[in-house]
Amino acid sequence: MSAPRNRQVLLKSRPDGEPTEGNFEIVEGTIPEPAAGQFVARTIYLSLDPYMRGLMNDRESYVEPAKLGEPMPGGAVGQVTRSNHPDYEEGDFVLGDWGWREYGVSDGSGATRKVDPADGPLSYALGVLGMPGMTAYTGLLNLGRPEPGETVVVAAASGAVGSVVGQVGKIKGCRVVGIAGGERKCRYVADELGFDACLDHREPDLPGRLKAACPDGIDVYFENVGGPVFDAVLPLLNRFARVPVCGLVAQYNATELPPGPDRVPLLMQEILVKRLAFEGFIVWDFADQWEEFVADMGGWVRDGLVKYREDVTDGLENAPRQLIGLLKGENFGKKIIRVGADPTPPGRA
């Protein structure tokens, strides 16, 4: 009998601008043995997220760069196959950070935790009930501080983070305007997610349409894309508007700055005159709000107040191409790679 394979996707080279499949390499390894205090898990779902583009650079950011010749890092949900860890036993479902491989080993440290299938589909631990959902929740509530009647704007509005930002904004009594790529996504955001409006950034005159959709200006702009959306938002920000800066996916592949003039003085002037608050964050800055997040978001998902859409692709080998597409907005909903069979019943959400 041949040894079971353990396919892995390695970072082979660092991209110059837009990543290509050639930056990745698929190899087969052996399934690791758990040492004392470790467990081994079989990957079921892998999360693809925009921040992974940053990992591919050889530059310290808010996360360690991925290492050349090693598997791409990233969150995954799996099932424990062997355990020498006192808290994990065979069959347990776990969230872990062993990255892009079919089998991973973990000592339970870091973001590792058990996943209870009773809380929802396993993959939700990578989305609305996990890092992206918590990113939306903590960024909007701590830094955006939306008040009833205010206007919240968020781009990538059908995505894992944007969709939750908007729906939590609605729960908080705000007017919520989304921005997304394409008519189909926009219809979903407005009709299914209940945003007050959703604008297609691929259509002409985003600034004019955004102004019309925000007759009282913008009080909270949850920044996760940058680029032309930011340019359209800036003149509409109200006095004392808050801009949580969560991501800048529109510029992640850029290899140089755009041509001038240099608008930094203009941005600073706007910050001064309108008393704007721009604040960068990553989700783990608010790690101590995890329990509160799980209680709130779990309830909202159960009650249908927060809807959630996944875009699932089968096969670890497809992860590179899907990440490349994600950075171009080709996904429709939270991007998930199904690496192995999910033994739980089909999701109820």
Added chain:
Amino acid sequence: MSAPRNRQVLLKSRPDGEPTEGNFEIVEGTIPEPAAGQFVARTIYLSLDPYMRGLMNDRESYVEPAKLGEPMPGGAVGQVTRSNHPDYEEGDFVLGDWGWREYGVSDGSGATRKVDPADGPLSYALGVLGMPGMTAYTGLLNLGRPEPGETVVVAAASGAVGSVVGQVGKIKGCRVVGIAGGERKCRYVADELGFDACLDHREPDLPGRLKAACPDGIDVYFENVGGPVFDAVLPLLNRFARVPVCGLVAQYNATELPPGPDRVPLLMQEILVKRLAFEGFIVWDFADQWEEFVADMGGWVRDGLVKYREDVTDGLENAPRQLIGLLKGENFGKKIIRVGADPTPPGRA
């Protein structure tokens, strides 16, 4: 007997770029009569401040634009000469906003309040114990939130706001690095005000010298100038650094944006990756902290923990030229115009 004159400086035209004396006009009017509920005051000191450049534009900012053909607005300290106001009587010293004229009338509204000569020299109500001091105090403490051992950087460090920012930073246990124009100012800031270092922005390689002066990076940058100082500061900001945005005097006279590339994406990237907080404010956003400010700052000035320097020019007619000079950093200390005789004993501070 000829009627007493009431000289006034009017805004005659709006500047295009750097203001000139031709933008102002000096006229003589009559001394107003106080209606019921009003008092008339004789101006003793007039305050000149960088924000006044913004008033000269015909563009709504955080303050109403000055009106053409009317006296320039601004804070002044005077003495009541006639009163029909129940709370003010002849001889009272008052802070008011009747602007650039020898005699003003007030109904006691707005920022008007009595000034007690026992609190310090009358002119201090326009500086360390008034709007500029409160700007430094509220911006640094509410938005800068300096912690002991952190590094605070402030430019215009010998000026009305910057000097107080730095000294309050020292009181809070920080390493404080100032930036000022010219060796004389820098020596004063380091030797007299007790900053840990002060760099002359007119000397070459500010970025390199600033880096050397901030071996642990920068945790709080109190932004009151913009321009090349900001450019030198940005790469040195630490994770979770705070940037209260108070003023941008280096760019107030600019008529166009600087050439490219457009560094807005770079700034946003820094905000994201380092989780920076940029927040604009004006002093009146914190108006409810007035009592606390007066108690703290009054004590610090009395105890010599906060030192304060004024740059006084006699004669209302010199206000235009002195404002033009202020915008170029020609003043050394808080710029004050002595419009009329000060009947109080010479200052003790």
